[in-house]
Amino acid sequence: xxxxxxxxxxxxxxxxxEEAIANYLKKHPEVIERALLSSGFLDKLATKEDLRLLIExxxxxxxxxxxxxxxxxxxxxxxxxxxxxxxWFMGFGFxxxxxxxxxxxxxxVGPYP
Numbered sequence: 001x002x003x004x005x006x007x008x009x010x011x012x013x014x015x016x017x018e019e020a021i022a023n024y025l026k027k028h029p030e031v032i033e034r035a036l037l038s039s040g041f042l043d044k045l046a047t048k049e050d051l052r053l054l055i056e057x058x059x060x061x062x063x064x065x066x067x068x069x070x071x072x073x074x075x076x077x078x079x080x081x082x083x084x085x086x087x088w089f090m091g092f093g094f095x096x097x098x099x100x101x102x103x104x105x106x107x108x109v110g111p112y113p
Contacts, residue, residue: 025032046054
């Protein structure tokens, strides 16, 4: 292979370049390790403890949201009860008024000649 300074990367096919890099990294795994350590990538990985704490925190938040929705559900249930009561009350009221109007008409109308 030619020295690195004389190689034109545009003339090398991507497959050959990929194979050369893969072979080099197989022979020198410390390069990957140094790259990972210097990039700070390993510092960003979560431990099992971090994940456990995250899950606990999410569970607490979901429980709080559930409690909020339970209180909203109770409000809607009470509103539904009130509306049902009003519906029955108005139905009986209109029925009573209808019967009352019929009775008044029946009692106030004189005999037909």
